[in-house]
Amino acid sequence: GETAEVTASPEANDAEYLSPVSIGGQTLNLDFDTGSADLWVFSTELPTSETSGHTTFDPSKSSTFKKYDGATWKISYGDGSGASGDVGFDNVAIGGATATSQAVELATSVSSQFVSDQANDGLLGLAFSNINTVSPTKQKTWFETIKSQLENPLFTADLEKDASGTYDFGNIDSSKYTGDIHYAPVDKSGGFWEFNSKSYSIGGTKSSCTTCSPAIADTGTSLLLVDDDVAKAYYAQVDGSKNDSTQGGYVYPCSSNLPDFGIAIGDYIAVLKGSDLTYANVDSSTCFGGIQSNANSGMQIFGDVMFKQYFAVFDAGNTQFGVASK
């Protein structure tokens, strides 16, 4: 069975991580996203006014590209961004592993957030294919296409703070973590890497929350979006913090000593160091938190703030998600 490894390089503020992907011999930098299941790319079918700074996939230059007549796709993300277009098939290689006849979704329209994010040439979904948006027939993700060829049906994420990390497919590299991997069973029926998260800790004080929303492991989200009352309880411990709608969330004096925050991954509490829970500066003295409210959306979203502190295993063979210290 095959294994593959690819670099994950951070953009400003670790807002997202991009990895090189070869499609029909053309290399684009894609955002690997465990919170969605579409592989879509900036393409020459977009208006050139929307492709400045991006690498675009040109199907006419790939000898292996096949159009999927009549198929379309349209996706919206939690932050209100989105994209849409048409579909083809091509050979897609990541870190030396090639999925042949992989569905590649070509953008004909993208929202302003994607136009302005010039480092991002598209997304590679790593959630479950039941939420793929291709119509009239859903298509598989790259991981599901290649899974049977892999040594083990799993992939891992090692994202780093302000430094390159890796995604590995088919194996767990024991040099990338310390101690045990703590697994939670995944409910994939909603298409996400979803698990229970019924407790948390703030500054070492544990709270159970039987009413807490389930959580998803989402490498495509920058922050940690927790239930509103949990976010409130966290920032109640931060002097001078406030939920500032102008800034879009909780801000506080950058001089604050943020408390550690423990998140439940099933029965295991992964403690996130407070010293790594600031996301960005708003100005020279005001900081924007890595922990924010999910506005009671009914889902907690554990994004890159978690992956920067914990090595993660997405195990499709056993339908489980695991974390380990690193």
Ligand SMILES: CN(C)c1ccc(C(=O)NN)cc1
């Ligand atoms: C605008 N961009 C680059 C986005 C990238 C990813 C996402 C997302 O919610 N992934 N789960 C949203 C937006």
